[in-house]
Amino acid sequence: MSTxxxxxxxKDWDKVRMDFTTSIMVDIGLRSLAQNLDGADWPLAxxxxxxxxxxxxxxxELRAFPGLxxxxxxxxxxxxxxxxxxxxxxxxxxxxxxxxxxxxxxxxLLKTLTRLEIPTDFPIEMxxxxxxxxxxCQMEKITTLTEFANFAQNMPSQVVVGGDFRALLNALANxxxxxxxxxxxxxxxxxxxxxxxxxxxxxxxxxPAERLALLxxxxxxxxxxxxxxxxxxxxxxxxxxxxxxxxGVARVLELFPDEIRGLPMAIKEHGSLGRYLIVLGNLEKETxxxxxxxxxxxxxxxxxxxxxxxxxxxxxxxTQWFRR
Numbered sequence: 001m002s003t004x005x006x007x008x009x010x011k012d013w014d015k016v017r018m019d020f021t022t023s024i025m026v027d028i029g030l031r032s033l034a035q036n037l038d039g040a041d042w043p044l045a046x047x048x049x050x051x052x053x054x055x056x057x058x059x060x061e062l063r064a065f066p067g068l069x070x071x072x073x074x075x076x077x078x079x080x081x082x083x084x085x086x087x088x089x090x091x092x093x094x095x096x097x098x099x100x101x102x103x104x105x106x107x108x109l110l111k112t113l114t115r116l117e118i119p120t121d122f123p124i125e126m127x128x129x130x131x132x133x134x135x136x137c138q139m140e141k142i143t144t145l146t147e148f149a150n151f152a153q154n155m156p157s158q159v160v161v162g163g164d165f166r167a168l169l170n171a172l173a174n175x176x177x178x179x180x181x182x183x184x185x186x187x188x189x190x191x192x193x194x195x196x197x198x199x200x201x202x203x204x205x206x207x208p209a210e211r212l213a214l215l216x217x218x219x220x221x222x223x224x225x226x227x228x229x230x231x232x233x234x235x236x237x238x239x240x241x242x243x244x245x246x247x248g249v250a251r252v253l254e255l256f257p258d259e260i261r262g263l264p265m266a267i268k269e270h271g272s273l274g275r276y277l278i279v280l281g282n283l284e285k286e287t288x289x290x291x292x293x294x295x296x297x298x299x300x301x302x303x304x305x306x307x308x309x310x311x312x313x314x315x316x317x318x319t320q321w322f323r324r
Contacts, residue, residue, distance in 0.1 A: 007072040008079040010059035016082040017055040109149035109172040117191040120146040195259040199289040
């Protein structure tokens with residue numbers, strides 16, 4: 001706390017604001033934070049009165065900011081609230097690290113992952129979580145499902161999370177397979193994570209127009225309406241899209257080496273590539289995933305698998321593709 005006649009400095013402000021950029025409390029109201037600390041009420045009202053409103057300002061900008069200008073005591077209070085909240089956010093220090101193993105053993109989210117044979121080291125970046133949730137996880141250094149489960153279990157009860165973060169948390173807590181399949185390459189009624197679903201999630205990340213443009217690029221005849229949508233994706237965007245997908249496919253293949261090795265046998269057992277991929281339940285998705293897998297099959301088969309001829313309409317092209 002600042003003493004009488006002394007006020008917080010630029011150094012004090014820079015320290016707490018930089019530390020607070022990755023705090024899960026960044027969007028919590030300053031009045032609520034002050035109340036949790038049993039301190040004086042934050043004097044400014046409004047839903048936007050959160051740490052996020054201020055932490056991007058340097059000290060001079062802060063001193064000139066409406067509501068704080070000519071009120072150095074409010075700046076002092078803001079620095080104290082952020083600093084003490086950070087201490088509260090991680091109060092146990094070394095004790096937390098020492099008890100991490102015991103804590104993990106009692107984590108019901110990790111138990112769900114083990115029960116469903118979902119690899120706990122599966123990368124968050126390869127999930128179907130929304131971009132803002134992935135960004136949040138990156139800021140909090142949550143890179144795997146293990147780290148997600150431990151973070152969620154250790155999260156202060158007063159912190160409210162929403163969106164896909166809460167969806168995954170609830171899916172693991174309640175063993176909701178349908179919800180898990182929407183966020184991870186998980187197959188309802190099965191165990192573990194699967195290659196077709198992982199590649200299918202790459203397709204799910206595309207817009208409808210992007211999907212159609214890729215299908216046209218790969219020789220599938222589209223409907224008149226499909227042609228119109230695909231035309232909205234120009235060559236440059238399509239090239240960028242293909243490069244991005246190549247990177248995504250390469251990353252997926254790294255994560256499923258056993259399924260890649262067993263791919264020819266799996267296709268033989270199912271009778272065709274189409275039947276192997278029918279689990280995806282969507283013709284567009286199955287066609288594009290088949291295209292992703294084509295290089296793998298070329299390595300193991302003496303003759304390459306041809307693309308659809310594009311004759312007789314979209315359904316005919318797909319039928320021809322999946323019979324091969």
